[in-house]
Amino acid sequence: MAPTVILIGFMGAGKSAVGRRLARSLGWDFTDADDEVEKSMGMSIPEAFSGEGEQFFRDAEQEVVLRLIDEAGESERGTVLSLGGGAVTIPAVRERLKAEPLVLLLDEDVETAFKRAGGGNRPLARDREGFRALYEERSYLYREAAGFVIETSGKGLAEVVREAEAVIRTETGIRGEENH
Ligand code: S3P
Numbered sequence: 001m002a003p004t005v006i007l008i009g010f011m012g013a014g015k016s017a018v019g020r021r022l023a024r025s026l027g028w029d030f031t032d033a034d035d036e037v038e039k040s041m042g043m044s045i046p047e048a049f050s051g052e053g054e055q056f057f058r059d060a061e062q063e064v065v066l067r068l069i070d071e072a073g074e075s076e077r078g079t080v081l082s083l084g085g086g087a088v089t090i091p092a093v094r095e096r097l098k099a100e101p102l103v104l105l106l107d108e109d110v111e112t113a114f115k116r117a118g119g120g121n122r123p124l125a126r127d128r129e130g131f132r133a134l135y136e137e138r139s140y141l142y143r144e145a146a147g148f149v150i151e152t153s154g155k156g157l158a159e160v161v162r163e164a165e166a167v168i169r170t171e172t173g174i175r176g177e178e179n180h
Pocket residue numbers: 009010011012015034045083084085086087117122123124
């Protein structure tokens with residue numbers, strides 16, 4: 001059984017971009033939970049929110065995230081799994097994360113997060129005030145779920161990936177030459 005790294009954090013923290021680069025650098029698999037939830041629902045996240053409502057999306061997200069963590073745990077290869085920003089609002093996911101040794105929080109300041117995530121098609125990132133309120137409301141959930149916190153404000157992608165990789169190599173004892 002190989003390690004699983006789970007990236008959590010608010011919308012716009014860079015979970016998908018960091019996750020993809022990190023996995024490549026470690027020679028591991030990368031899975032983006034939002035993509036898998038969309039496949040399982042058979043529709044995009046904006047369509048799910050507008051057509052079926054947020055709870056429909058969260059139910060699908062719960063089912064998919066728990067399955068992805070199980071699958072990653074059974075895999076022969078290491079996995080980096082990026083969760084959607086709201087996954088930590090689901091009690092069953094929070095409970096499951098307690099058993100995971102490598103949960104990394106990418107912690108971005110709210111202004112940068114909004115610059116990255118706002119104004120696009122994320123249903124919960126349409127207005128600045130709502131975005132900010134959600135950020136405040138959730139911040140303790142992220143900290144509670146995380147085993148490690150990586151501050152991303154003011155840092156480029158490569159630097160964040162390097163820091164995350166250093167944490168993983170220290171925690172797992174995997175060295176550079178053993179990863180492919
Ligand atoms: C959400 C975050 C999104 C996506 C959905 C809801 C949230 O993922 O799952 O729009 O509640 O924070 P990202 O964090 O990848 O944007």
